Each structure stands twice: as structure tokens, then as C-alpha cells.
Amino acid sequence: MSIKVTLVVSDFSGGGAVRAFLLGQVLKKLNYEIECVGFTFGKELYAIPPEGMRIYAEEGYKYPKLFKPAKKILKKIDGDIIYAVKPKPTSFGISLIKKIFARRPLLLDMDDWELSWYGGDEWKYHPTPKQLYRDIFKKDAALRYPDHPLYVKWMESLVEKADAVTIDTDFLKKRFGGVYLPNGKDTEMFDPAKYDAEASRARYGLSGCRILMFPGAPRPHKGVEDVLKALDLLEQPDLRLVIVGGSPYDDYDDKLMQRWGRWIIKLPRCPVEVMPEVVAAAHVVVVPQRDDLAARAQFPLKLTDGMAMAKPVLSTKVGDIPEILDETGYLVEPGSPELLAEKILGIFQHLDEANEKGQKARERCVKYYSVYTMSAILSELIANL
Structure with missing residues (x-):
């Protein structure tokens, strides 16, 4: 009986899909059954999936509308091993929930420092009560966006909850630990x-x-x-x-x-x-x-x-x-x-x-x-x- 790996992608319309598809190619060479599940927050896929790779995507929304498709994603994460791509709520966060309830081993892959897009360690969030109210309850409130840097920071603080972490640069290794897994290439295809x-x-x-x-x-x-x-x-x-x-x-x-x-x-x-x-x-x-x-x-x-x-x-x-x-x-x-x-x-x-x-x-x-x-x-x- 083959082992199934579910790759959980934060956003198929974002750059993380490229790394997810590469990981899927590698795992297929190890004869694992592969399925990629996740959200799409854009109108189109960022990358075209490799031939034969199964994709399940739910349209992503801001909170609280996101919770409904998130439940469907949780049900679709049925692999013997869960492999979250990027430490984001829509990949690692949802995978942590599945790990707790299904008792499945969880891997996390990091190919970027997600907080770097917001200034890295310089980014701080210290809102006044009034600002916090606006960020939660206003129509286009900042904290309704799943990729808000506050949530990214929380996810990065939980990296150690993964059973194993893969990274692709020395920078990430020094910051988060983990096993070095380069951004490789199928050199038989690319010949x-x-x-x-x-x-x-x-x-x-x-x-x-x-x-x-x-x-x-x-x-x-x-x-x-x-x-x-x-x-x-x-x-x-x-x-x-x-x-x-x-x-x-x-x-x-x-x-x-x-x-x-x-x-x-x-x-x-x-x-x-x-x-x-x-x-x-x-x-x-x-x-x-x-x-x-x-x-x-x-x-x-x-x-x-x-x-x-x-x-x-x-x-x-x-x-x-x-x-x-x-x-x-x-x-x-x-x-x-x-x-x-x-x-x-x-x-x-x-x-x-x-x-x-x-x-x-x-x-x-x-x-x-x-x-x-x-x-x-x-x-x-x-x-x-």
C-alpha cells in the first residue's frame, strides 16, 4: 500500500505553488501518492501543475468568510503525511489543526522568510484600542486578510511544532533550523x-x-x-x-x-x-x-x-x-x-x-x-x- 503525502499550499495563485509542485515531483520519484490542496486568492494559478499532479483548490477569501472553505480543505488533507508549504495560516496553520486531530506527522517547508516582505524584525504591531477595533471590524479591516504580518509572525513562532522542517538557504537554516533541501531541478528533463x-x-x-x-x-x-x-x-x-x-x-x-x-x-x-x-x-x-x-x-x-x-x-x-x-x-x-x-x-x-x-x-x-x-x-x- 502506497503512502500518501498531502501538500498544503497557502495560495495556488502565489509563488509558493512553484515550490509545492517541485516537492510533489520529488516525492513522486520516491513513489509516494501525491495530492496538492489549498486556496486560490487570485484569478489564475501562478504556475501550471506538472503533468499528472492532482490539485484540489478552494477559492480563498478574507476572514471570516475564509472559514467555510477552510473546513473543506481540512477534510481534503487526508495523507499519511502532511507537508505544509510556507508558514502561513492558510497552509501551516490549517495543517497544525489537522495534525492535532488526525495525529499525522507534519512537515513544513520554508523557501522564503515571509516576514521579510514586511520589514523583517523591524515590523511591530502595537495598535491602540481604537486602531485594533478598526483592524478587526471595518469592512476592509487589515486583520481580515489571512496574510497579515501579525499572523505570519505567529506562524513563524510555531515552526518548532512541525515534526520536521525543510529550508533552502543558509539564511533560513540559521534562523529556523531544519534540513537543507535545495530548489533543485529535474536534470533528466532539463537536459x-x-x-x-x-x-x-x-x-x-x-x-x-x-x-x-x-x-x-x-x-x-x-x-x-x-x-x-x-x-x-x-x-x-x-x-x-x-x-x-x-x-x-x-x-x-x-x-x-x-x-x-x-x-x-x-x-x-x-x-x-x-x-x-x-x-x-x-x-x-x-x-x-x-x-x-x-x-x-x-x-x-x-x-x-x-x-x-x-x-x-x-x-x-x-x-x-x-x-x-x-x-x-x-x-x-x-x-x-x-x-x-x-x-x-x-x-x-x-x-x-x-x-x-x-x-x-x-x-x-x-x-x-x-x-x-x-x-x-x-x-x-x-x-x-
């Missing part, structure tokens, strides 16, 4: 030998261009603006920044297009099974993280996109990135369009050498950041529960 770069460029309308690729959703801390400023400095008409997917959160993509539309080519979201062909079209994968709290706590999944596909990876000296690449990529100081421009120029001037470095990056990815490495870590962790 450059299976794809022709020129054919991929032709398929996606990129022929005749030198392609810098950012295979994800731009956000201010991800530094895409710095690459676009670097392209302004270089003024080389055949250079393009290809953005894959885009952000569902706000109009940030539109603002980038308004200012730098001449450099940007946007490709739509695609299933993980199609991503290798898309990344194959890149000459260089760019991961230009800025140095802020959110970025320091992250393992950018775009790194292993580029590494697995043997692409030259251009990134910044932020968080774990230098250690992840370990001299198999190109690094500059964060927030410096001038340094990015200089490095982009150098990469294309010595592209054969850059591609050799990309091949070494793939070898490193296969060894340390593959789903098989992740499977070995999770297998041992679950065996010890």
Missing part, C-alpha cells in the same frame, strides 16, 4: 542534449537576437530593471531580455514594458515540461537579485533553470548565490547596471568560454541540485519521522 538552441529560438520568434533570459516573474527585488538599464548602456540593437511568464500580482510587468519595451520580449507561462525547450533558446540566463531581506533568504529557482541547461548564468553576490554557482557562473555586485553591462559584453565576446562554464554549471547542478539529490534528502528525513 540540453535533447534540444537544439537555434530551433528553440526559431520556434519562439527569437532568431537573429542575442538572448538574455529571465525565466520567471519579475519583482523589484529580482533586479530585472538593472539588466534593462544595462541594455540601455550597451545600446546593442540585437540584444533582448526574454521574460517567461510574468507576474500575476500587479502591473509591474506593464511598467517595465512602458519604459523598456524595446528590449523586452515576453513569453507566456508554460508547463514545467515545456520550460527546457524555452530555456534552450537563451544565450545567457540572468538572475540579477538585489541585496534586500527577501532576496537574501531565497534560492532563486531560475539559477537551476540555467545551470541544468548548461547556459552561462549571470547573477549577483546575494545570499547563497555565490555558493550555489561556485565559480561555474558570472557574478557582479548587486544593484549595478554598469557592472552587468560590462559582464554581458564580456560573455558575448568570449561565448565559447562562457558555454564551457555553463557545462560545468550543469555538472554541478546534477551533483548537488537535482531532484535526485532532493529525493535522497527527503527519503531519509521521512524515514526518521
Whole structure:
């Protein structure tokens, strides 16, 4: 009889879905039965689920309307093991309730420092009685939002209640403990030998261009603006920044297009099974993280996109990135369009050498950041529960 793992996702329309689907892929390789359950607080899924992965989603609302779908989610969490993704009320909170009543082992995965989005340890909540009343009872009251930083702070204080914790950066390890589980890649699926770069460029309308690729959703801390400023400095008409997917959160993509539309080519979201062909079209994968709290706590999944596909990876000296690449990529100081421009120029001037470095990056990815490495870590962790 197979063991079932229920992955509990705080918001399928948020970035946590990507990590949840990756964990699901890893667990499937260990022959566990997998189901992802959770809420959607947006109009569309943030990421397309991998082929064959079961998804159960309830529409999310503000409190108190959220309690009704939350009861349905509780019933759907029927795995032998519960795996909550992110320490949020809508994933870890609801999983803790299920753990207490069903007596099931509970794992918690953390791939971000959630409080970093609100200023980290600097964030405090000391309302006056009048403000507290407003925050609870007004129509658009702040405390009716499930992701309010007060609730996130409470959830982070309960991390030790999980039977095991997985994290993906040294920053999170130092802050919360847990077992290191990298943001890996299926290196058999992401295998450059299976794809022709020129054919991929032709398929996606990129022929005749030198392609810098950012295979994800731009956000201010991800530094895409710095690459676009670097392209302004270089003024080389055949250079393009290809953005894959885009952000569902706000109009940030539109603002980038308004200012730098001449450099940007946007490709739509695609299933993980199609991503290798898309990344194959890149000459260089760019991961230009800025140095802020959110970025320091992250393992950018775009790194292993580029590494697995043997692409030259251009990134910044932020968080774990230098250690992840370990001299198999190109690094500059964060927030410096001038340094990015200089490095982009150098990469294309010595592209054969850059591609050799990309091949070494793939070898490193296969060894340390593959789903098989992740499977070995999770297998041992679950065996010890």
C-alpha cells in the first residue's frame, strides 16, 4: 500500500505553488501518492501543475468568510503525511489543526522568510484600542486578510511544532533550523542534449537576437530593471531580455514594458515540461537579485533553470548565490547596471568560454541540485519521522 503525502499550499495563485509542485515531483520519484490542496486568492494559478499532479483548490477569501472553505480543505488533507508549504495560516496553520486531530506527522517547508516582505524584525504591531477595533471590524479591516504580518509572525513562532522542517538557504537554516533541501531541478528533463538552441529560438520568434533570459516573474527585488538599464548602456540593437511568464500580482510587468519595451520580449507561462525547450533558446540566463531581506533568504529557482541547461548564468553576490554557482557562473555586485553591462559584453565576446562554464554549471547542478539529490534528502528525513 502506497503512502500518501498531502501538500498544503497557502495560495495556488502565489509563488509558493512553484515550490509545492517541485516537492510533489520529488516525492513522486520516491513513489509516494501525491495530492496538492489549498486556496486560490487570485484569478489564475501562478504556475501550471506538472503533468499528472492532482490539485484540489478552494477559492480563498478574507476572514471570516475564509472559514467555510477552510473546513473543506481540512477534510481534503487526508495523507499519511502532511507537508505544509510556507508558514502561513492558510497552509501551516490549517495543517497544525489537522495534525492535532488526525495525529499525522507534519512537515513544513520554508523557501522564503515571509516576514521579510514586511520589514523583517523591524515590523511591530502595537495598535491602540481604537486602531485594533478598526483592524478587526471595518469592512476592509487589515486583520481580515489571512496574510497579515501579525499572523505570519505567529506562524513563524510555531515552526518548532512541525515534526520536521525543510529550508533552502543558509539564511533560513540559521534562523529556523531544519534540513537543507535545495530548489533543485529535474536534470533528466532539463537536459540540453535533447534540444537544439537555434530551433528553440526559431520556434519562439527569437532568431537573429542575442538572448538574455529571465525565466520567471519579475519583482523589484529580482533586479530585472538593472539588466534593462544595462541594455540601455550597451545600446546593442540585437540584444533582448526574454521574460517567461510574468507576474500575476500587479502591473509591474506593464511598467517595465512602458519604459523598456524595446528590449523586452515576453513569453507566456508554460508547463514545467515545456520550460527546457524555452530555456534552450537563451544565450545567457540572468538572475540579477538585489541585496534586500527577501532576496537574501531565497534560492532563486531560475539559477537551476540555467545551470541544468548548461547556459552561462549571470547573477549577483546575494545570499547563497555565490555558493550555489561556485565559480561555474558570472557574478557582479548587486544593484549595478554598469557592472552587468560590462559582464554581458564580456560573455558575448568570449561565448565559447562562457558555454564551457555553463557545462560545468550543469555538472554541478546534477551533483548537488537535482531532484535526485532532493529525493535522497527527503527519503531519509521521512524515514526518521
